[in-house]
Amino acid sequence: MFSLDLSNNQLTGLIPAWIGERMRSLLILSVKNNKFSGPIPLQICSLSDLHILDLSENNLSGSIPSCVGNLEGFKVELTDDEARQYQGSLTVEAKGTMLTYSNTLYLVNSIDLSSNSLSGEIPVEIASLYKLGTLNLSRNHLTGNIPTNMGKLGWIETLDLSINQLSSPIPPSITTLDFLTHLNLSYNDLSGRIPTSTQFQTNDDPTIFQGNDALCGPPLRKCFKDGTTTSDNGTDDEGETDDEDKLEKIWFFAVVGLGYFVGFWVFFGTLVIKKRWRIAYFRFIEACILVFDEWTWSFRHKTLGYLTCRRNT
Incomplete structure (x- = not known):
């Protein structure tokens, strides 16, 4: 057999x-x-x-x-x-x-x-x-x-x-x-x-x-050197997500800080160097203050006049 x-x-x-x-x-x-x-x-x-x-x-x-x-x-x-x-x-x-x-x-x-x-x-x-x-x-x-x-x-x-x-x-x-x-x-x-x-x-x-x-x-899912892995739906596990968030925050603050620094010195550095621009800038600020004062004065008197009129009627 x-x-x-x-x-x-x-x-x-x-x-x-x-x-x-x-x-x-x-x-x-x-x-x-x-x-x-x-x-x-x-x-x-x-x-x-x-x-x-x-x-x-x-x-x-x-x-x-x-x-x-x-x-x-x-x-x-x-x-x-x-x-x-x-x-x-x-x-x-x-x-x-x-x-x-x-x-x-x-x-x-x-x-x-x-x-x-x-x-x-x-x-x-x-x-x-x-x-x-x-x-x-x-x-x-x-x-x-x-x-x-x-x-x-x-x-x-x-x-x-x-x-x-x-x-x-x-x-x-x-x-x-x-x-x-x-x-x-x-x-x-x-x-x-x-x-x-x-x-x-x-x-x-x-x-x-x-x-x-x-x-x-x-x-x-992916493997990482530190032993963490991504989840089954393709997103990172908590440890990997935290690392990425920290890195993104560092880059954000670095870019914002650099932009602020460059913008500050481009504007005010120019005013320090150029006397004519500095004078024009302060005259512009003074004019803006005067316009603002006139506007607030006019608005205050119009408001008072309106309230007085309402009270008399």
Whole structure:
């Protein structure tokens, strides 16, 4: 037997350890959408020819065994004889959607452990499976860092680590994954700058990184040297806004002060230097005072005359 598909049933209990002990030639193992519980049996790591492993949508717990690095089937290409052993079709989650493979099933290299209750860290040994095309560990309780050697997954097209509790910065090695077309790191506790690369810059979908409040950089909010960031709507956080307001006030008072200083000395400096202008200026001021006095005198007498007239009538 080269394929074992027990998906979409109501099977319970532990995943049988004898699968790894007695079915060493398995190429496909799928127990998706059942009610299996308990840890992933270590005997699964003995399936050295495995190319598709789907344990998703169960109640599996415990950590991902580090012996996944022994799954040699994810490190080599199939021979023609092995490719002919693939029969039928299989629906797997890849590139963010459900895809059904039949004639090209032998080309699929997938590990899907999503929608379980797995905990602990992602084993670094998983990065040695460099022929892996799809790795889906989403919707678990994984913690710790994303392995820094993830860049070794040179053939990977789909990497979904969303809805876990992964922390620390995104390792820069992910930017070297040339075939990566679907990435989802949303809803974790990742922090720091999003690594800069041509691939990340051309993909401006913020949903890839959303739900990581401490992440910054395109396509999310800006990063600043002092650790402050802009808010999701593009405006600056309070610290950055205060700095900008202070700078604007400094420039405002500097420009106003300079303008006052220049205007004062242009006008009064001219009066000091030019005697004729000084005399003309004071005569103008005197004339303005006289006109103002005459106007106020006339206005006062007219007002008194009006009030007297009103009183007599």
